[in-house]
Amino acid sequence: METRTEPAWLVVMGVSGCGKSSLGQALAADLGLPLIEGDDFHPEANIRKMQSGTPLNDEDRAGWLIRLGEELASRPAGAVLTCSALKRAYRDRLRSAVPGLRFVFMQIDKSEALARVQARSAVHIFPASLVDSQFQTLESPVGEPGVLSVPATAPLAQSAAQVRAWLQAEARPALPAAPAQS
Numbered sequence: 001m002e003t004r005t006e007p008a009w010l011v012v013m014g015v016s017g018c019g020k021s022s023l024g025q026a027l028a029a030d031l032g033l034p035l036i037e038g039d040d041f042h043p044e045a046n047i048r049k050m051q052s053g054t055p056l057n058d059e060d061r062a063g064w065l066i067r068l069g070e071e072l073a074s075r076p077a078g079a080v081l082t083c084s085a086l087k088r089a090y091r092d093r094l095r096s097a098v099p100g101l102r103f104v105f106m107q108i109d110k111s112e113a114l115a116r117v118q119a120r121s122a123v124h125i126f127p128a129s130l131v132d133s134q135f136q137t138l139e140s141p142v143g144e145p146g147v148l149s150v151p152a153t154a155p156l157a158q159s160a161a162q163v164r165a166w167l168q169a170e171a172r173p174a175l176p177a178a179p180a181q182s
Helices: 020-031 044-051 058-073 088-097 110-119 128-137 156-171
Strands: 008-013 035-037 078-082 102-107 147-151
Touching (some): 008 020, 008 088, 008 156, 020 035, 020 078, 020 102, 035 058, 044 058, 058 078, 110 128, 147 156
Parallel strands (some): 008 078, 035 078, 102 147
């Protein structure tokens, strides 16, 4: 990809098991931007709650979202954040920290997300029993400005290329209108 002349802030979002971390890492490397892994910023109380199988609520996520917004804003050249960003209000909270923030929504169906979470070999803060709650909380961002939807089941390289093409297209100045024919 061409060297970016403008800062770029991007959130790779979706339910647990969609592949946010994998795509986020690939995009951060491709774009030469730092990666902010959203799960690393959960307070201990949130981690304990999730590990016990209890879904987080809006109150649990409020401070976490503020912290993630601060992390994004503290990187003037841009960054890639992985964050579930399940509700419009959560995305708006992040947008208020970084105007022009873009989102890549990794769409996946519940059965595929559940299978992926169950197959994780490493100890993870998010148990498979919480996948249903993520789908219940999810407010699709499709149709919101600055959002690209990609299928979570597509090959990683294909999704990364789709995001890069989208970012390049958005960075190009609009072409002037053709002169009117007389």
